[in-house]
Amino acid sequence: MIEENNEKVLILDFGSQYAQLIARRVRENNVFSEIVSHKITAEQIKKINPKGIIFTGGPASVYVKNAPQCDEEIVDLGIPILGICYGMQLGCQMLKATVKPTVSREYGRTTCIVNDQSKLFKSVDKDIIVWMSHGDQVVELPIEFESLAFTHNCPYAGVKHKKKAFYGVQFHPEVTHTLQGSQIIRNFLYEICGCTGTWKIDSYIEKSLHDIHSQVGDGRVVCGLSGGVDSAVTAALIHKAIGNHISCIFVDNGLLRDYEADEVVKTFKDNFTVDLHVIHARERFLDKLKGVIDPEKKRKIIGHEFIEIFKEEAKRISGVKFLAQGTLYPDVIESIPAHGGPTVTIKSHHNVGGLPAELGFELVEPLRFLFKDEVRKIGEELGLPEELVWRHPFPGPGLAIRIIGEVTKPRLEILRNTDKIVIEEIRKAGLYRSVSQCFAVLLPLSTVGVMGDERSYENVIAIRAVETTDFMTADWYRIPHEVLGTISNRVINEIKGVNRVVYDISTKPPSTIEWE
Template sequence: MQEKILILDFGSQFTQLIARRVRELNIYCEIHPFNHVPAIDDSVKGVILSGSPYSVRQEDALHYDFKTIHGKLPLLGVCYGAQYMAHFGGGEVMASSTREYGRANLDYIKPGNPLFKQIPQHSQVWMSHADTISRIADDYEVIASTETVKVAAYQIKDTQTYGIQFHPEVTHSIDGKQLLQNFLVDICGCTQDWTPDSFVETTVAALREKLGDDKVVLGLSGGVDSSVAAVLLHQAIGKNLHCIFVDNGLLRKDEFESVLESYKHMGLNIKGVDAKQRFYDALSGLSDPEKKRKAIGRVFIEVFDDEAHQVQDVKWLGQGTIYPDVIESVSVKGPSATIKSHHNVGGLPDFMKLKVVEPLNTLFKDEVRRVGKTLKIDDNILGRHPFPGPGLAIRILGEITPEKVAILQEADAIYINNLRSAGVYDKVWQAGAIYLPVQSVGVMGDERTYENVVCLRAVESLDGMTADWCHLPYDLLAKISNEIINNVKGINRVVYDISSKPPATIEWE
């Protein structure tokens, strides 16, 4: 039985970061909404309560009875989680006279406390809260303080229940990883045996048991997630996996042919389907981003269903859904709500009558890549930038036409090829060109032009949840701009997007 840590999400922007830090210690964890907690069995070694945008003093505060765990399993409350246990455990939380946000230093650490093992006095931590714990109950004990926050950390006496007012998961908390290791390894007793090798071994075995001799169809995109999902399923069920790669007319230049070629040596049972015109017909006259997404999703399901029906007795649909997709698609009060409709979670039309198998739905993107390396998948596939499910349809603002797609494909190919030749492609998380519904005046030769604008986007990120714009060299941007304007008919201006996420998103639609 895979041991695990449960992280109960109260809506903090940092909840996924807690999970990532836990997994960096080779410990498996799961995020669950505070109001949808699974049954706690012997596999659960400890529980972490996340932060929250809410205050424990609000009438509509998010409530979870921590006493169901307290005294039975190690428990760590972070920020809101710490305030909640303090406030509803007999203490008091009050609004701070000044918002406690940013760097602070621990000027007191209780000697010998296991949570702070190997953490020096004056260690820098990161605070982010408007409330403060003003009083704790008699059976609570202060185990760390800063100059302005007396109860920076506490322990409920004679138990393994702890609360910390700061965020150990952010890099600004210098010894945050050590604190989490102290809690997870020393206090919870986790063995740190969750590795890519162990994931492959247990997942392939579980897939064999789950699927037996059943047939599975899977839509390949050429991206990291679907490729790794396909190889895992192939190792489990071999030729009973039927892969389908649909050309929706919204792929990058020459991508349909190059993706099919790249899978040839992998032994996958794959069929390519040219459905460009069906997608263009469905998108005709649509400008609204959500309507475009839904049209693409509808036609993809229709095309995929047509192809799946040509496979006799298929029972399962394989998907490359990863963990952030699952988390973002959980819509409850507090934790992450659905932002866009393109995640491949949330059910299938009844007419498909297929059960779903998602071998990667517990992994973050970088974990998927590490599993892919263990599976010896080609670096050209593992290193590919993420590409949106609706493809270039959400990088062409406004109505889609084959002419616009062709223009954007050419501009995008020049952009990506230059990133590769300059040796910066692998340093960028995601890059792409966006076709703007804007025309501008230009001069080419002796002629005045009135043509379109392309925007270049490149971001750095770990998992796509947050992202910073890339500071590409000016001479590289100048070279790309010149090549696009000189070689792509219909474009006379190139701009560069310097927005970060948040507040912007990576894609424009």
């Protein structure tokens, strides 16, 4: 889907894990962005007529065989281009600069000196902290280029071409570690591309309703409900677009949080007039998961079983032609190479890739181009309950991927009761809306403890809490020590089988938010 909006920025994906994050940063400035393959032609771009183009980073080296390239005529279109990391190197190479491996690679936070504060670096400090991640760099520029910024190890950390509308930065302005990166992106959009910021989330809603109605027509849609905001907003959008031509299926797989199954049914009965089918399948999922330890196998088993149940139930609903899924941008980028790009798969998502071809269902994915915070805004616009809209994200495979190792009834009970305590204490401390996601993980090891006068050898629980706006990058949340202490005391005292609680203080990247 391409938004019908005159202000649009195309993002050419060269394999960056941050491609969707770049898109998110552009949208924060009320400019619609869309990621396209780096194989797009100059002629195709001319037809789209974007206000600007961004070349993403990527894992390859521009000078090696089969490195991702793009149509060289793109730099002659007169459309402003911002190259980021690999994108800068590629653009510079196409414009006759020299790119080589560096003697000293740069990874992580680096001080960058800005020597030209006009346009791209307008309102940016002369000394800024940027996030570097490169082993190659531009080492020689033709006279048609100007240097805009440098670091201790990188003489051309920021450049622009004097005649072409090409700008490049060696660092990553899209990540939060580059402290003034948002201003740099805003400068590109407003100072260089001439954008005015006319795109709003309500315009996305109107376009989605039109697209859903155009795609579905008089057909019937089935939508899988999980209890989270993504599936709820998906159902609400489709219901608003086509009315009672939607049936919702909720599968209680036994892997949900405490009381969640009852809450899902109540929420949808109270707020929707859709045809709701509730399938109780706890034992069926547990039987399939017996002895399974590998997280990817868990995901595939749960996803396959979910589809099989869907298939069985959908056959009981007459006239079904479409399946609705609450697929988000991060789901797509972490599951498959984006738009034919060379992105490396991080983990599979159960709701990405669609149903098996033999089912004959066509996918309806109205949220596929959105991030979590954008989905929440749509939920609020549609009048969904605040508790549902702001519920912390919960993975499709549920507690199964928060149990490291085999999933069994006793281990599920330990984790489910622990998770309940964690969320209760986070709410009591007034932190629920401040924390983007908080949960417990049951680890596959036991440690020695002393409970009463006896030696114990029991389970370890890890607590994970993060803060983020887009879930593409995340920092660990600084829960006050007294709150952590209360959580630990309650878990160890109230949950039989646990004698140790630890706290996860890793960021994403390099870690993912979920443990599996």
